[in-house]
Amino acid sequence: MDERTAVGTRRGENYGGRTREERAADRRDRILASALQLFGTRDYEDVTVAEVCTGARVSKRYFYEHFVDREDLARALQKEQNEWLLAGVVAATPPSPRTVEEVMRPAVHQLLTMLRANPRRAQVIYINAPRMETRRRGVLREDAQFLAWMLRRVSPQTKDRIRYERLLLALVAGLSEVIIDWLSRGMTDDLDDLADHLTAYCQSVLAAA
Incomplete structure (x- = not known):
């Protein structure tokens, strides 16, 4: 690992060979995929943010980086x-x-x-x-x-x-x-x-x- 990559990794810019933006995009895609599964099989009122996060394997912190709320x-x-x-x-x-x-x-x-x-x-x-x-x-x-x-x-x-x-x-x-x-x-x-x-x-x- 060269010095530039090492610094980037320490700063959280690269992890597992992916940039911060790539990891964020992946989390957003997983949240939308989980939402499709839940909103696509249940009534809107019956779906919670917590359930979406569980299905997407992300914390609520990451959910709120992409979306204001369930709506x-x-x-x-x-x-x-x-x-x-x-x-x-x-x-x-x-x-x-x-x-x-x-x-x-x-x-x-x-x-x-x-x-x-x-x-x-x-x-x-x-x-x-x-x-x-x-x-x-x-x-x-x-x-x-x-x-x-x-x-x-x-x-x-x-x-x-x-x-x-x-x-x-x-x-x-x-x-x-x-x-x-x-x-x-x-x-x-x-x-x-x-x-x-x-x-x-x-x-x-x-x-x-």
């Missing part, structure tokens, strides 16, 4: 999972769609497929996140903006921007409520039928928009 953790986890979901939806849409249906049908089908295959993520995004009402409203607005971005390739620019944005917000809110109902009943409905129904709903709202 802050839940918001960060929901944001991470929603970004994962939207990235998958984008990947499923064709590169050069010609109609609204060519955008919405694969997007909706992929959305439902990903949720069914990942029930813990689905619980975090659609069941526990709505309990934090402020975050829920923010997510709906973000998803409406995301949908507007997806539709730019096939939808003409509207002159009444406010009307268009409000209808997109209503669209994603309606989608969310149907998906929450589907999740709450164990995702037992036929996925293809549900995708068809939601695609038709999207097309109807977008036609009005």
Whole structure:
């Protein structure tokens, strides 16, 4: 070990071949993984910071280096999972769609497929996140903006921007409520039928928009 490495180790900058930043990032990842397990299988109110720390194998001291409290953790986890979901939806849409249906049908089908295959993520995004009402409203607005971005390739620019944005917000809110109902009943409905129904709903709202 050279002198520089030795000094860094004594200062806590390197330990086990990893820097302080790398160790902190690892702890944060473990906290989020533990939170996904707990919030993804239990109600938000039933999960404690202590349980998250136990699952992550970190002390509360390290927890509070990354998150203000349990709600802050839940918001960060929901944001991470929603970004994962939207990235998958984008990947499923064709590169050069010609109609609204060519955008919405694969997007909706992929959305439902990903949720069914990942029930813990689905619980975090659609069941526990709505309990934090402020975050829920923010997510709906973000998803409406995301949908507007997806539709730019096939939808003409509207002159009444406010009307268009409000209808997109209503669209994603309606989608969310149907998906929450589907999740709450164990995702037992036929996925293809549900995708068809939601695609038709999207097309109807977008036609009005």
